[in-house]
Amino acid sequence: MKDSGMGGLEAQVAPQLHLNGVKPSHLATAASAAISTPASTTAPKTGSSPAAKWNTKNLALRLGADIISAASAAALVAPIISIIDRSIMENASGSRPLVDSLKSSLRSLLRHPAGVVFSKPFALIFAVYGGTYLTANTLDTATSTVRSLPATHVTSGTAKFAASSAANIGVCIYKDQVFVRLFGPPGITPRPVTVPSYLLFAARDCMTIFASFNLPPLLGPVLSRRLGDEVQRHVSGQTLAQFAAPAAVQLASTPAHLWGLDIYNRPAASSWGERWAAVRKNWAVSTAARICRIVPAFGVGGVVNLKVRRGLMDTLV
Numbered sequence: 391m392k393d394s395g396m397g398g399l400e401a402q403v404a405p406q407l408h409l410n411g412v413k414p415s416h417l418a419t420a421a422s423a424a425i426s427t428p429a430s431t432t433a434p435k436t437g438s439s440p441a442a443k444w445n446t447k448n449l450a451l452r453l454g455a456d457i458i459s460a461a462s463a464a465a466l467v468a469p470i471i472s473i474i475d476r477s478i479m480e481n482a483s484g485s486r487p488l489v490d491s492l493k494s495s496l497r498s499l500l501r502h503p504a505g506v507v508f509s510k511p512f513a514l515i516f517a518v519y520g521g522t523y524l525t526a527n528t529l530d531t532a533t534s535t536v537r538s539l540p541a542t543h544v545t546s547g548t549a550k551f552a553a554s555s556a557a558n559i560g561v562c563i564y565k566d567q568v569f570v571r572l573f574g575p576p577g578i579t580p581r582p583v584t585v586p587s588y589l590l591f592a593a594r595d596c597m598t599i600f601a602s603f604n605l606p607p608l609l610g611p612v613l614s615r616r617l618g619d620e621v622q623r624h625v626s627g628q629t630l631a632q633f634a635a636p637a638a639v640q641l642a643s644t645p646a647h648l649w650g651l652d653i654y655n656r657p658a659a660s661s662w663g664e665r666w667a668a669v670r671k672n673w674a675v676s677t678a679a680r681i682c683r684i685v686p687a688f689g690v691g692g693v694v695n696l697k698v699r700r701g702l703m704d705t706l707v
Contacts, residue, residue: 445538448706449531452541455702456527463695464520467686469499471519472511474683478676479573482651488675511572514565518558519687523695525557526550526603541703544696546607555599559592566591570654583654590650594643601639602688606631632696633689637681644677645669 477491486494499506506512529550534543566587571580606628614627648669652659659665 443538445535445541448541449535451706452531452703453528455699455706456524456531459695459699459702460520460523460527462698463523463691464516466694467519467691468512468515469503469506470686471683472506472509472515473499474679475515475569476511476573478647478679478683479569479651481676482648482672483570483573483575483655485573485576488679510568514561514568518561518565519691521561522554522558522599523691526554527695527699529553541707542700544607546604551600551604554603555596558599559595562595563588563591566650570651575655581654581657584657587650587653590646590653594646594650597639597643597646598636598684598688601635602632602684602692605635606692609635629693632692633685636684636688636692640677640680640684644680645673647680648672648676 473492473495476495477486477488480486480491481488485491495506530544531541533539533545533549534541537543567583570583574580609631610626610628612627613630617625617627617630649665652665652668656665656668659668
């Protein structure tokens, strides 16, 4: 190779392109193909990202469906739950035995239903469960919107547990302090509910919320796989889980409830053993009563809320 005289090798001459064999029609076809190539086939610029897509279809109507389903479920279960809650409170305070309280309240419901429906206990229970159902429903709607999922999507994660617990505990603690004053020990001036009672009521509600909103979506598919086709013609695994999980957790949550009531009813109790004796005395009958209240609250109410919402959402998909 010859020296180029500039400290390098002599540059080689590029070979000539021979276009004699290329027809004009070929060039025209190639040019038109290059022009028609969509811009999306080109590589995106560094740092660019596709626009987020949200499922906002019929969003206002979907929120309306959340409200309707929550209110329907709460109105259905509030009468019986308010009666059972009153009987548990009166039994724990010594005002009346649980069975006598139930009989009296049921007679009032049958003879004067308007008086029960428009009473403060009914309104408080409606607020507790209506607010809880609505929080869970709107969280599902928010999740389906942000993640572009179907409107019928139902979540079961930590966010639902936290949001539902916050809504339930916030209203339920207010309800409890009103109930203990209305149906507390006879002849005693109502006094403020103390922090230990509030904490025990909150623990009770956290257990119930977890078993009512988080466990059924997880247990439902498992039960469906284990149930035979004949059984599932009558009841699905999801429905069975919605009834069983909230009821079963009352075995653990009822002692917390009774302990909180005992702190209010007997503030002068001197020892843990003395309080535990009172809890153990009322544990069996109170657990049975709370299972009877939780089945309508998160069993019947949960199924009604779920099915009404799903039926409404199916029309909006």
